[in-house]
Amino acid sequence: LAKTTQPISMDSYEGQEVNITCSHNNIATNDYITWYQQFPSQGPRFIIQGYKTKVTNEVASLFIPADRKSSTLSLPRVSLSDTAVYYCLVEAAGNKLTFGGGTRVLVKP
């Protein structure tokens, strides 16, 4: 049973806000929610992580509702260089990371 479910792909335009929602209905009490970004021919790169409520850094925001059964990654004012695959992961500290299929985001001019 997949731990997370996220859309396969999303298209956007430069300057728009992109929101990617991830479902994780079976999240456990000690699980964290982490998002990674991957460009072609590179390894994934950590973007943001949260446990509950809202987290913001210089790259993105992460919104987590009280029940923690979903989360939304928000990328403000995307540019062409934000075209990548975005992965949502739910894991406890020290556990192995299991990557799903990710969401392929295409930013158009």
Next chain:
Amino acid sequence: DVKVTQSSRYLVKRTGEKVFLECVQDMDHENMFWYRQDPGLGLRLIYFSYDVKMKEKGDIPEGYSVSREKKERFSLILESASTNQTSMYLCASFRVTEAFFGQGTRLTVV
């Protein structure tokens, strides 16, 4: 900055060869992982290690082994390379819940 270095960016090997993929991290992390990534299949976990001389099988360990003699180095070994092991191989080390990946090794077995 944490650095995870994989020994080769591109590698071409012949069927039946023994292949070593090396990964070194410079942040004293205990946890290290090896993944392979193929189009349409995402990242799949091959092996991981929580400490020196410790190893655990991931989801697809068949045809692979690993070695962790020193904390900073985690090697993936293809005992007898086959064409179905042609793939992008990614190494990662962990700090609590954050993974740091190497640049990847694209291995082609001919």
